[in-house]
Amino acid sequence: MPECRLLIATTSAGKLREWEQLLSDLPLHVQTLAESGIDFDVEETGATFRQNAFLKTEAYGRASGLLTLAEDSGLCVAALGGGPGVQSARWEGDDYDHKNALLIRLLEGKSGSARACRYACVAVLRHPDGRTWDARGEVRGEIARTPAGTGGFGYDPVFFIPRLGRTLAEVAVDEKDRISHRGRAARRIRPILRQLIEARTA
Numbered sequence: 001m002p003e004c005r006l007l008i009a010t011t012s013a014g015k016l017r018e019w020e021q022l023l024s025d026l027p028l029h030v031q032t033l034a035e036s037g038i039d040f041d042v043e044e045t046g047a048t049f050r051q052n053a054f055l056k057t058e059a060y061g062r063a064s065g066l067l068t069l070a071e072d073s074g075l076c077v078a079a080l081g082g083g084p085g086v087q088s089a090r091w092e093g094d095d096y097d098h099k100n101a102l103l104i105r106l107l108e109g110k111s112g113s114a115r116a117c118r119y120a121c122v123a124v125l126r127h128p129d130g131r132t133w134d135a136r137g138e139v140r141g142e143i144a145r146t147p148a149g150t151g152g153f154g155y156d157p158v159f160f161i162p163r164l165g166r167t168l169a170e171v172a173v174d175e176k177d178r179i180s181h182r183g184r185a186a187r188r189i190r191p192i193l194r195q196l197i198e199a200r201t202a
Helices: 011-021 051-064 095-108 175-179 181-201
Strands: 004-008 027-033 067-077 116-126 132-143 160-162
Touching: 004 011, 004 051, 004 181, 011 067, 011 175, 011 181, 051 067, 051 132, 051 160, 067 181, 116 181, 132 181, 175 181
Parallel strands: 004 027, 004 067
Antiparallel strands: 067 116, 116 132, 132 160
16 A cells, blocks of 8 residues: 655654654655745644644645644643643743643642643644544643653653553553553544545555
8 A cells, every 4th residue: 555645743853753653554654844844833822722733734734735633732730720731832931841840849738639630632634625633632640749751751751640650751652652642642533544545545
């Protein structure tokens, strides 16, 4: 089956790496924004992950003319009223060591459900003809008392999963793909991708 080109529209090296891994068994040629000659940013003005994912997929899909996948994702902490949420990437600057240390400090003295959090991801797939599909994935956990692990990226070192007794930065790549918010969204979008690939090559 010949390969189909898919633009993964993200400037995050971590997200790109995970999507490439999650879709690696499909006959796809993954293309980046840089490889597509796209150098503009899309302003994330949406109030939800879904709205922001649609904004990015529409803009980058139109610019590239390719089958395009974009996502918006973030960390939602109960004690912070669901924040940082859609502001996760921009909250308190770009340094995740600082962000993670601040989260731990803000939740100091809290325990149990007061440390509850979730990672959410909404992925949107856009066909060059304008059709779109979206999928959501979530994983629940709690904010760790200290960062742990060297894998993953972003808030992973402080995203503790009680049933595993580890943070997302401590789990193996394959295990993270099975349980993460991005992995769950990918499993919902994969059947659509496969159908599009098969229709293209029929």
